[in-house]
Amino acid sequence: MPVKTIAILDYGFGNIHSLLKALNFIGQKTIIADSPQNIASASHLIIPGVGAFGDAMKTIRNKDLIIPIKEFANQSKPILGICLGMQLLFSESEEFGHHYGLNIIPGRVTRLPQPSLVNQEPEYKIPFIGWNRILPSVTWKNSILRQVIPETSMYFVHSYAAQPQDKNNTIAYASYGHHHIPAVVKHNNIYGCQFHPEKSRASGLSIIESFAKL
Numbered sequence: 001m002p003v004k005t006i007a008i009l010d011y012g013f014g015n016i017h018s019l020l021k022a023l024n025f026i027g028q029k030t031i032i033a034d035s036p037q038n039i040a041s042a043s044h045l046i047i048p049g050v051g052a053f054g055d056a057m058k059t060i061r062n063k064d065l066i067i068p069i070k071e072f073a074n075q076s077k078p079i080l081g082i083c084l085g086m087q088l089l090f091s092e093s094e095e096f097g098h099h100y101g102l103n104i105i106p107g108r109v110t111r112l113p114q115p116s117l118v119n120q121e122p123e124y125k126i127p128f129i130g131w132n133r134i135l136p137s138v139t140w141k142n143s144i145l146r147q148v149i150p151e152t153s154m155y156f157v158h159s160y161a162a163q164p165q166d167k168n169n170t171i172a173y174a175s176y177g178h179h180h181i182p183a184v185v186k187h188n189n190i191y192g193c194q195f196h197p198e199k200s201r202a203s204g205l206s207i208i209e210s211f212a213k214l
Helices: 016-025 038-042 053-062 066-074 084-088 199-214
Strands: 006-009 032-035 044-047 078-084 092-093 104-113 127-132 154-157 160-164 170-176 179-187 191-192
Touching: 006 016, 006 038, 016 032, 016 044, 016 199, 032 038, 038 066, 044 066, 044 084, 044 199, 053 066, 053 084, 066 078, 078 084, 084 092, 084 160, 092 160, 127 170, 154 199, 160 179
Parallel strands: 006 032, 006 044, 044 078, 078 191, 092 104
Antiparallel strands: 104 160, 127 154, 170 179, 179 191
16 A cells, blocks of 8 residues: 655645644654645645735745646545635635635635624624634534544634535534634545644544545
């Protein structure tokens, strides 16, 4: 059986150290990928991300990484986008203007809904930073969430959220006041987590482990 190698995309917008630490903990062979050749050589690809959508896509474009990422997806190899990395998988974003994404998952990225006031205090703050429970939209069986107990809390940091064109792409959501925000999406071999599994204790680590076993 071929040895699995997980590539972490390095385009200057990701928390690579935390991911490396998590992958090393589960004994997973890992490479840092910043070229088409690095990406093509891997069996799995993780796209991390912290920052602005438009700036991130500009850097990925300037590094000539868009086509290699799309080819990776078309070969049915597993991809996991984390936080901004999840949003980049979508068609477009309204963050600080209009920007095109990788268009691997049809849909768009929009600002978190304006919070309502409860006792003169907002239901949540934007950006949302902190722990929030994730709940099933569909069964988690045979997905990267298969080891996660529903209503487990994960660590979120974001002001925008991805909205899949096909609602069935959302397999877990988080509640923000009266709103349901996609927390985990799945499209064929592609997954995205709006939260940071590498910062979400044992349950988050189980997600990374399940992804590595795909």
